[in-house]
Amino acid sequence: MMEDLGVFTRLGDATDVVTKEMYDFVDKGDRHVALRPEQTASVCRAFAQHRPVTPWKAWYSGPNFRYEKPQRGRYRQFDQVGIEVLGVDDPYLDVEVIALGWEFFRRLGLRQVELLVNSLGEPADRARYMTALRDHFEAAGDDLSEQSIMTLDKNPLRVLDSKREQDQPIIAAAPTIDQFWSDEAAAHFETVRSGLDAIGIPFTIEMKLVRGLDYYRRTIFEYVGGTFDSAQNALGGGGRYDGLVEDLGGPPTAGIGFALGVERALLACDDEGVFAAPDAAVDVFVVDTTGGGEALALTTTLRAAGVRSDRAFDNRSMKAQMKAANRSGAAFAAIVGTDEVDAGVVTIRPMRGDGAQVAVARDSLISELQQRLQQPLQESPQ
Template sequence: MAFRIPRGTVDLMPGEVEKWQYVESKARELCRRYHFSEIRTPIFEHTELFQRGVGETTDIVEKEMYTFTDRGDRSLTLRPEGTAGVVRSFVEKKVFGQPQPTKWYYIGPMFRYERPQAGRQRQFHQFGVEVFGTEEPAMDAEIIDLGVQFYQSLGLTGVKVELNSVGCPQCRPVHREQLVKFLTPRKDELCKDCQSRLDRNPMRILDCKNERCKELTQDAPKMVDCLCDECRTHFDAVKEYLDVLGVDYVLNPRLVRGLDYYTRTAFEFTVESKGSQAGTVGGGGRYNGLVKEIGGDDVPGIGFGIGIERTLLALEEQEVTLPIDYGVDCYLVTLGEEAKRQSVTLLKALRQAGCSAERDYLDRKMKGQMKAADRAQARYVAILGENELKANSIVVKELATGEQETIALDQFVDYVREGSRK
């Protein structure tokens, strides 16, 4: 084989891509109802944006970025997540000067250099939303609700909302200090990764999957117990609003999230799954310091990123059939040269009337054309031959029922159009 697709990427082939279109249309429709506007930012940005935005100590920045130098010697990086670019745009276009809040959504590819496995690719896709300019806890709750609605609209069941508050720059150091004090005497018993985390990002130790680490952190001080008054009030309000909205959630004091920019609300959407990676189908949280970090005013923000691949994977595992119509409205079967000549006009008329229409281009005999029509999942097969031409008529057969009738040629398009609407 001469060329092969790059590792960790996929071709979305016809038959599969319709599912994507369906999922995307659901996301767009939902965003319209929640009054979000779409934003499209570049898929690459200056490397420094992600270093600053996502955080130097994160795995993403440390080892997963697709970074390259362009011909002008600029260091650029394919976006590993959606928020940083959107924030950059918010700041650069001075959108903070317009009436707030700003409610945006995006759908597009993200890139991370990792070993591919179930539910993990190097190019993957996210549907994300971001809201700037409000700290109102109702917004936190509505965003979580929007995520839940998205999964629900697709027919996905069993989506769990895991919720936590990671505090703010005022109270987080308090927790951090307590945590380090608690863990330092036990440092030797922690796994290697966590030993280094202890200095750099001790909160992440709470999220370690290592059994021993889990034991050791069993009674470790929790972030939620260290929240300052403002953060506590906010967190309580978010929970209240979630209750009001009827959104079920599970408190997970160990939930940390891998990106440094989160403050206060942090959440994940999870689902039961065979693949070990695939369980997390989405996640997000509040990032009140990020806009300032990127060079803007001190504008609060909150958002989520939902993995399209993982959502599709979960739908597949649950054997959910998306209501997608792959069929063509009318397949035109022709017999003889004259009929073939006329077919292009008929096809065009059908298409202009809004129907999808197809014919044979391989000189197949009638049987072959019928077979092709069947394969194309045609609703109607229209047969045009010598007899029909002579009588200015055409035979229309409904494949599902096998019923057919001869109709006048000038009523043909209307007939198909009416039938296709049902």
């Protein structure tokens, strides 16, 4: 949850997550610490510290903290689930990692998620691309928005992320990364693409995809929700960060992983309606017009027999109790009044379908109910 500030500052000085959004403070031991804004750096720090055997696969889930202005889908405390694999350079691993995240959303039931992939190339490719981009954007001069001119100074890649109208034509005319890929980076990416194709995972190559953390190189990817009106539409993302372990004091180590935003995934689930309506919480609602004592006895025996039951209180009118029974979602009402008590029976009334209510002996109530509860509900035409 907390790390020495230095673990995060190594993520890059052009990274807003580090420069603007860190929840950092000095503790009682005079250590400058920060609540983690993400977890990849912590995993790499742990790897550098403990040197596990590679390939090393790790997963995590838990809260992260960023000091931003909260908005829907963007919270100061948010949860991520993620995985990291360290020590493997093989592009087939990239495919496996990307596929795992894709499968996560697919199995949740989300159908409108889009997968974007790109390659930032080797560090040298990336450096040449940044130079070319800087030239391009500087040539645009004042046509570029003031904000972007400032971003350009720190990291020209990030200018591609601008959503300001004014910048769009200039961004559209910018050189693309693929022109700068080394043969090796291009081959790596080609294997990733063909691997995704081979296992049937649909994706879009997005040359303007740049991730917000500076440690990425080569393969990067993002899962984008299809239902979001707002700009917080990234449900998850990740990429390769070969070299990060080394930056944190470990041996040169390849690495790749992703993080998925739990809150945003849940928002997407709401939008797509993937969660079925909850089942009724009760099977039987006991209606007691004798004062409530019968309901106490009946709910007790029913619950003991594993029949989920509920009742009304305050000795309300039968009509009110029936309303409560209806609202509870119970399939049956078990009605007991003075007539039933005298006759030693309980009236079972189906709350759905067209079935008639019947009186059953009190002793056989549980078996009668259990039998009826096992039968499929007959929906009555509305």
